[in-house]
Amino acid sequence: MMRWASLVVPTALAVADALLVNGVTPGLELNVSLVAAAALLLRRRLPLTAFLATLPGILIGYIWFAPMIALYTVAARRPDRRLLAVSALLLAAAHFVPWPVSDFEPTAYRENTLNLIDxxxxxxxPIGLGLLVRTRGELAARIEDLTRSRRHADELLAHKVLSTERARLAREMHDVVAHQVSLISLQAGAVQISAQDAEARECARTIRELSVRTLDELRHMVGVLRAAGGDLEELTPQPCLADLPRLIELSALDVDYEADYGDGVFEDLGQSEAVERAVFRIVQEALTNVRKHAPGARVRVRVGEEGDRTGARELRVEVRNGAPDATAAAPGLPGGGHGLIGLRERAQLLGGTLEARPLPDNGFVVHARLPCIRPAPQEA
Known part of the structure; x- marks a missing residue:
């Protein structure tokens, strides 16, 4: 409806202009004026042709609407500078030169000047208005493209956040669930060995098998979730340094625990939460690995505050275990290989380091250094 109205209304105005200027008596002036008005119906498909068809109307019939509307369409649809310059000169000449041409009076300076300005x-x-409308349309299209691009960027960001959350869930799943399930498997194995009742041993064996199967499925799930995205920042932590004694107590291992740090070890609360949680996860993962790979081994856990070469304070964590006890039954728990990798990434995000290596006596050590202050951002 709007499309037809934009064609019919300008044509109707041009027809009215032709009738008002030239009257209703048939003649050359009225005929060329009506042809100019009818040419506006083609101005969208053939803007230049329609404009040229209106020039006799302004030259002979002295109409204004049809040629001005046609020139506006040329500027809006074909903004070539040379074409617009030629079109402007043609319209100005058709408007300035009288009809018939023999009536032109070169000595009428005042009248000619006014006609030239007009x-x-x-x-x-019309050219200025047409270029303005075209520029406005281009800006609107550009804004729409930018809006669409921004919407697409927001969708990508949402997918990235989702992937990051999946990676965080994988980290938390491995740290928490694997630790607890391995404890269940270990306790079930102890019940299976020490229980006198055959039914109780069978139940303990079933629990242990289910625990091992759960850890195996968890390993595959962790791999899928970790592949879905990176780890940008940690979630708000829950465990802290004060929870380490309870963790060690529940580990059912022979552990010597040493703590050597003061209450003011951290310089800001945010760094305290992140580092304390990282320390808890390091000790938790190390104890889980001891149960998996070194059953019956003695373990030494040390958490202490020390200074580095520059004098800055840092928190050092060391979990060292000896050789496994040959008489102790291995729990046979599956491992996905993600634990130490994730802990090393977490330490690096906090500006620290983590090393894990075997010892000459068939033992193993996990050593981490974590700064007690938030690391300053590096300049590019």
Whole structure:
């Protein structure tokens, strides 16, 4: 409806202009004026042709609406500078030169000057309006493209956040669930060995098998979740340094625990939460690995505050175990290989380091250094 209205309304105005200027008596002036008005119906498909068809109307019939509307369409649809310059000159000439041409009086300076100014305004105004409308349309299209791009960027960001959350869940799943399930398997194995009742031993064996199967499925799930995204920042932590004695007590291992740090070891609360949680996860993962790979081994856990070469304070964590006890039954728990990798990444995010290596006596040590202050951002 709007498309037809934009064609019919300008044509109707041009027809009205032709009738008002030239009257209703048939003649050359009225005929060329009506042809100019009818040419506006083609201005969208053939803007230049329609404009040229309106020039006799302004030259002979002295109409304004049809040629100005046609020139506006040329500027809006074909903004070539040379084409617009030629079109403006043609319209100005058709407006300035009288019909018949023999009536032109070169010595009428005042009248010719006024006609030239009028012709210039008549030719320049439609071009300016057409370019303005075209520029506005281009800006609107550009804004729409930017909006679409921003919406797409927001969707990508949402997917990235989702992937990051999956990676965090994988980290938490491995740290928490694997630790607890391995404890269940270990306790079930102890019940299976020490229980006198055959039914109780069978139940303990079933629990242990289910625990091992759960850890195996958890390993595959962790791999899928970790592949879905990176780890940008840690979630708000829950465990802290004060929870380490309870963790060691529940581990059912022979552990010597040493703590050597003061209450003011951290310089800001945010760094305290992140580092304390990282320390808890390091000790938790190390004890889980001892149960998996070194059953019956003695373990030494040390958490202490020390200074580095520059004098800055840092928290050092060391979990060292000896050789496994040959008489102790291995629990046979599956491992996905993600624990120490994740802990090393977590330590690096906090500005620290983590090393894990075997010892000459068939033992193993996990050593981490974590700064007690938040690391300053590095300049690019």
């Amino acid at each position: 012709a210039s305004v008549t030719s320049v105004a």
